[in-house]
Amino acid sequence: MTAAGPAIVSLRNVSKAYESGTLALSDFHLDVRAGEFVSLLGPSGCGKSTALRIVAGLSRASAGTVDAPDGGTGFVFQEPTLMPWASVADNVRLPLKLTHADEARSRAAVTQALERVGLAEFAQSYPRELSGGMKMRASIARALVTEPQLLLMDEPFAALDEINRFKLNNDLLRVWQELQRTVIFVTHSVFESVYLSQRIVVMTPRPGRVFAEIAIDAPYPRDERFRTSAEYAASCRKVAETLAQAMGEAP
Amino acid sequence: MSPRILRIALPLLVLAAVVLVWDLTVRLFAIPPYVLPGPELVLSTLFADAALLSQSLLVTLAITLEGFLLAAFGGIALAVVFNQWRLIESAFYPYAVILQVTPVVAIAPLLLIYLPQPLAVLACAWIVAFFPVLANTTLGLNSVDHNLIALFDLYKASRWQVLWNLKLPAALPQMLAGLRIAGGLSLIGAVVAEIAAGSAGAGSGLAYRIVESGYRLNIPRMFAALLLLSLAGIAIFFVLSALSNILLGRWHESAVTRER
Numbered sequence: 001m002t003a004a005g006p007a008i009v010s011l012r013n014v015s016k017a018y019e020s021g022t023l024a025l026s027d028f029h030l031d032v033r034a035g036e037f038v039s040l041l042g043p044s045g046c047g048k049s050t051a052l053r054i055v056a057g058l059s060r061a062s063a064g065t066v067d068a069p070d071g072g073t074g075f076v077f078q079e080p081t082l083m084p085w086a087s088v089a090d091n092v093r094l095p096l097k098l099t100h101a102d103e104a105r106s107r108a109a110v111t112q113a114l115e116r117v118g119l120a121e122f123a124q125s126y127p128r129e130l131s132g133g134m135k136m137r138a139s140i141a142r143a144l145v146t147e148p149q150l151l152l153m154d155e156p157f158a159a160l161d162e163i164n165r166f167k168l169n170n171d172l173l174r175v176w177q178e179l180q181r182t183v184i185f186v187t188h189s190v191f192e193s194v195y196l197s198q199r200i201v202v203m204t205p206r207p208g209r210v211f212a213e214i215a216i217d218a219p220y221p222r223d224e225r226f227r228t229s230a231e232y233a234a235s236c237r238k239v240a241e242t243l244a245q246a247m248g249e250a251p
Numbered sequence: 252m253s254p255r256i257l258r259i260a261l262p263l264l265v266l267a268a269v270v271l272v273w274d275l276t277v278r279l280f281a282i283p284p285y286v287l288p289g290p291e292l293v294l295s296t297l298f299a300d301a302a303l304l305s306q307s308l309l310v311t312l313a314i315t316l317e318g319f320l321l322a323a324f325g326g327i328a329l330a331v332v333f334n335q336w337r338l339i340e341s342a343f344y345p346y347a348v349i350l351q352v353t354p355v356v357a358i359a360p361l362l363l364i365y366l367p368q369p370l371a372v373l374a375c376a377w378i379v380a381f382f383p384v385l386a387n388t389t390l391g392l393n394s395v396d397h398n399l400i401a402l403f404d405l406y407k408a409s410r411w412q413v414l415w416n417l418k419l420p421a422a423l424p425q426m427l428a429g430l431r432i433a434g435g436l437s438l439i440g441a442v443v444a445e446i447a448a449g450s451a452g453a454g455s456g457l458a459y460r461i462v463e464s465g466y467r468l469n470i471p472r473m474f475a476a477l478l479l480l481s482l483a484g485i486a487i488f489f490v491l492s493a494l495s496n497i498l499l500g501r502w503h504e505s506a507v508t509r510e511r
Contacts, residue, residue, distance in 0.1 A: 083417070126501045129501070
């Protein structure tokens with residue numbers, strides 16, 4: 001699967017300064033083509049979440065031009081961010097409800113989204129009855145239910161244990177290949193970014209700028225064999241070295 | 252014994268001990284009933300005066316219920332208005348606080364001058380009960396998960412959708428906590444106002460019966476009326492706790508018993 005589609009997201013010279021005076025992003029560039037899986041990699045507080053929120057339209061850039069789809073975007077937060085008073089099915093249905101989607105079609109879409117993340121049996125459970133990994137699956141199902149062109153993920157698996165993280169990594173790749181949608185994935189894990197992405201954007205510490213872009217050419221589907229391959233290890237070393245350089249560049 | 256049984260048995264044991272000590276004290280020191288009636292006499296008075304007292308109980312409960320409902324609707328509605336229009340909140344919140352911190356005993360006589368007596372009693376019950384509803388609901392509405400708000404923004408939810416589908420359900424636990432406090436307070440408000448009104452020469456609620464029995468040195472009836480008031484308060488507390496448990500059901504930590 002090559003990234004030959006038209007550009008779906010384009011950020012040019014984007015800066016973001018918060019009212020507190022913190023400069024989160026400075027002169028940030030990002031181009032993402034339709035169907036691509038791109039990771040933003042950088043240390044905590046480097047503005048990668050800010051960049052994602054700007055793409056989503058949840059935050060406004062202080063300067064620069066932002067080209068991103070208006071609507072039709074799914075967002076997965078760092079926490080599952082489910083409504084505790086609603087069942088898993090109702091949580092997943094929320095985006096359709098808010099956009100006044102057709103009732104019968106909504107029900108089918110919710111069932112399909114839950115099946116896709118392996119939560120079909122838990123449709124009537126409440127969030128507090130689920131484990132951390134299952135909550136995150138529900139959160140991903142909610143982001144997928146509108147069949148968005150663009151899926152934005154803000155360190156979604158950072159709070160999970162390694163076993164669950166690996167499982168969700170695999171499931172995410174499977175869903176991405178099935179749906180052929182665009183994913184922008186924010187992470188601070190070198191290993192996760194190499195495993196998942198076609199392209200890694202390495203960012204400098206605050207204010208966040210693009211330090212380097214690294215293509216990961218390994219073919220999909222990637223699975224546990226890839227995780228233990230020499231190729232994977234070599235890519236990880238290269239990305240880790242680049243990240244170290246990016247950190248060193250900070251004043 | 253299981254903790255559940257202990258939780259019910261222990262308070263009952265304490266109650267039995269207190270009643271026993273009370274009874275023995277009255278008997279041993281031969282205390283006359285116009286100073287301190289024994290538990291037996293209080294109970295028999297309760298049954299002897301049942302007709303009079305139950306009628307008064309109904310009057311007090313009706314006022315309490317009306318005050319509570321007004322406080323619940325008023326408090327929640329005001330909290331929503333404050334949440335939607337911050338300017339209105341800035342303008343009026345201080346006065347809600349002032350209304351709350353001014354002792355209702357001091358306001359009651361004034362209200363009795365300007366309002367007809369039943370309305371004044373109702374106003375007192377409302378004044379003391381509405382603030383916890385307002386304060387708790389406001390807190391709940393303002394402490395919604397900001398990521399959930401971002402999610403609603405992402406799907407371009409209207410203000411009404413955010414309020415109805417997100418803010419109100421998210422505030423429900425705090426709202427119910429406020430209502431539980433308000434239930435007890437509306438009874439207090441009603442009693443205070445009845446006592447104030449009673450001294451002005453009218454009224455037939457339980458609080459008025461206590462004052463009247465005091466004047467007549469009918470101490471057993473004072474105790475009987477007091478007992479009924481306590482029972483009413485306990486009943487209100489349990490009804491509201493049950494309501495809270497039903498509404499929060501499976502989703503809120505406060506309503507879930509954890510298996511260990």
